[in-house]
Amino acid sequence: MSQTSSLLNDPMILRELIMDHYQYPHNHKLVEDERYRSVHMASDSCIDDITVQSRISGGMIEDVRFDGVACTISTASTSMMTDLLKGRSTDEAKMIIGQYFNMIENKEYDPDVLEEAVAFQNVYKQANRIKCATIGWKAMQQMIDESEASE
Amino acid sequence: MFDVNEIRKDFPMIQNRPDLIYFDNGATTYKPQPVIDAVLGFYNGYTSNVERGDYETAVKADKAYADTRKIIARFINCDPKEVVFTANITASLNQIAWGLGRSFLHEGDIVLTTEAEHASNLLPWFRLEKDLGIKIEYIPVDHQGVCHIEDVRKALNEKVKVVAMAHVTNVLGSVQPIREIAEAAHEYGAYVVMDGAQSVPHRRTDVRELGVDFMGFSSHKMCGPDGVGVLYGRYELLQKMEPVFLGGGMNARFSSDFNIILKDAPEKFEAGTPNIEGVIGLGAAAEYLMSLGMDNIQQYEKELRAYFAAKISQLDNIEFYNPDNLSGPITFNGKGVFAQDAAGYLGSKNICVRSGNHCAKILHEVIGTDQTIRASLYFYNTKEEVDRFIEAAAQISLENAVSIFF
Numbered sequence: 175m176s177q178t179s180s181l182l183n184d185p186m187i188l189r190e191l192i193m194d195h196y197q198y199p200h201n202h203k204l205v206e207d208e209r210y211r212s213v214h215m216a217s218d219s220c221i222d223d224i225t226v227q228s229r230i231s232g233g234m235i236e237d238v239r240f241d242g243v244a245c246t247i248s249t250a251s252t253s254m255m256t257d258l259l260k261g262r263s264t265d266e267a268k269m270i271i272g273q274y275f276n277m278i279e280n281k282e283y284d285p286d287v288l289e290e291a292v293a294f295q296n297v298y299k300q301a302n303r304i305k306c307a308t309i310g311w312k313a314m315q316q317m318i319d320e321s322e323a324s325e
Numbered sequence: 326m327f328d329v330n331e332i333r334k335d336f337p338m339i340q341n342r343p344d345l346i347y348f349d350n351g352a353t354t355y356k357p358q359p360v361i362d363a364v365l366g367f368y369n370g371y372t373s374n375v376e377r378g379d380y381e382t383a384v385k386a387d388k389a390y391a392d393t394r395k396i397i398a399r400f401i402n403c404d405p406k407e408v409v410f411t412a413n414i415t416a417s418l419n420q421i422a423w424g425l426g427r428s429f430l431h432e433g434d435i436v437l438t439t440e441a442e443h444a445s446n447l448l449p450w451f452r453l454e455k456d457l458g459i460k461i462e463y464i465p466v467d468h469q470g471v472c473h474i475e476d477v478r479k480a481l482n483e484k485v486k487v488v489a490m491a492h493v494t495n496v497l498g499s500v501q502p503i504r505e506i507a508e509a510a511h512e513y514g515a516y517v518v519m520d521g522a523q524s525v526p527h528r529r530t531d532v533r534e535l536g537v538d539f540m541g542f543s544s545h546k547m548c549g550p551d552g553v554g555v556l557y558g559r560y561e562l563l564q565k566m567e568p569v570f571l572g573g574g575m576n577a578r579f580s581s582d583f584n585i586i587l588k589d590a591p592e593k594f595e596a597g598t599p600n601i602e603g604v605i606g607l608g609a610a611a612e613y614l615m616s617l618g619m620d621n622i623q624q625y626e627k628e629l630r631a632y633f634a635a636k637i638s639q640l641d642n643i644e645f646y647n648p649d650n651l652s653g654p655i656t657f658n659g660k661g662v663f664a665q666d667a668a669g670y671l672g673s674k675n676i677c678v679r680s681g682n683h684c685a686k687i688l689h690e691v692i693g694t695d696q697t698i699r700a701s702l703y704f705y706n707t708k709e710e711v712d713r714f715i716e717a718a719a720q721i722s723l724e725n726a727v728s729i730f731f
């Protein structure tokens with residue numbers, strides 16, 4: 175743990191992680207499957223345009239995927255989100271999403287639960303990019319809320 | 326003599342923020358001191374409403390407002406009573422489209438336009454398609470977004486009642502042959518609506534010579550205040566057209582049995598208290614531009630753009646989309662870098678450009694992407710700024726774009 179944490183303190187590594195997730199996004203393909211919920215997000219800047227899908231069943235997030243045209247920050251943050259939340263319970267996911275939003279808003283947060291997503295720790299300094307860093311996460315939040323409301 | 330260094334002294338933004346390179350003039354422009362003085366002069370010296378002024382400051386406000394109509398009439402060569410003040414060109418185009426739909430067009434009539442138009446010159450027409458069964462048809466454009474007169478002639482027929490088009494398009498800066506288009510359109514009795522948002526600030530515009538029936542532009546893109554636009558219309562057409570807004574200032578009288586007698590144009594289109602200080606500032610802006618000379622402005626910008634185009638063409642990491650256009654923005658992307666990321670990188674170097682998404686299908690076909698960055702110049706920009714821009718643009722890479730977050 176402490177070893178990964180120290181790696182995740184190295185700006186060079188964090189930068190590489192963002193670039194890597196941008197160039198080779200994970201879970202980057204939508205499926206046609208009725209069991210999936212889907213949210214289409216277009217940010218106010220009107221330039222990012224992504225769709226996030228998830229299969230949530232019995233309080234478990236069984237799968238998360240996304241696709242779309244978006245900047246490095248949107249793409250990489252959504253890609254990391256899919257890795258991080260897949261296989262979690264919705265309660266765990268809500269906690270992680272909460273910690274992520276805390277980080278983006280420059281509040282106290284627990285870096286350990288965010289793993290690679292700590293790469294976005296400085297986004298709060300560029301107010302115009304906050305919506306990029308949260309677009310996929312908000313979509314996921316919305317689907318979790320919907321799944322809970324429908325249960 | 327066009328001395329850019331002297332001109333730059335007129336702009337407080339340039340003096341206060343010499344660190345910035347402002348290449349986002351297609352979005353909005355800096356304001357020179359005479360415009361600021363005109364707005365403040367109204368606030369500090371003669372604030373009052375316009376119309377029916379019975380006291381000194383109100384009379385003065387009335388005169389300043391009316392004088393601006395004369396200034397704009399001189400600026401675009403029309404009659405003052407053909408100048409309507411609106412909130413921006415978007416408002417102008419909405420009034421024109423709605424007004425034409427209401428009293429001039431019928432189901433099955435065709436509106437001709439291009440796929441290179443700004444949303445403000447498309448969506449108001451789309452609504453007519455939905456509400457009235459008007460048909461929208463597109464005239465093809467070439468690889469630089471230019472619309473050719475032969476193609477316009479091919480598209481014209483008796484059903485075409487409106488041709489709506491920008492003089493200079495916003496994404497690629499294509500200059501359309503409006504005068505020829507208007508001539509051809511009039512042979513079929515169609516009305517010609519010109520979007521002047523990206524042309525009026527940069528070149529001499531003579532609505533009589535161009536032969537357009539309606540035209541709009543925004544004050545803020547030509548050194549004037551925000552929240553003011555102009556709608557030009559041929560007087561007899563304005564007289565026939567109904568205003569979108571009804572209310573104070575535009576009716577001659579009304580009675581409780583719902584009879585409304587409207588004033589004549591242009592007042593009938595200006596319901597409610599107008600943006601008086603904005604209009605007065607627009608007058609000062611037009612005077613300022615005319616004192617520099619619109620032809621001088623156009624010539625200076627043409628040379629600066631050519632200099633810019635030659636330099637940016639040499640950068641291997643940049644895709645440059647509109648080298649053949651002689652005016653308008655420099656439209657480009659960093660190779661392998663998303664437009665917003667590259668614009669963010671330039672922003673971190675104090676270079677102000679705009680990344681944007683262009684829904685126009687044609688542009689996708691023409692340039693192979695939906696997102697581009699636009700560097701748009703104005704007469705106060707310099708070769709030194711272009712040089713500084715080129716230095717920064719040469720560094721655009723995915724790595725550098727992501728580095729701004731660390």
Ligand SMILES: Cc1ncc(COP(=O)(O)O)c(C=O)c1O
Nearest residue numbers: 413414415443445495522523543
């Ligand atoms: C060609 C064109 N038309 C219309 C507009 C809309 O201008 P405004 O936002 O001032 O109404 C713009 C602004 O970018 C434009 O470039």
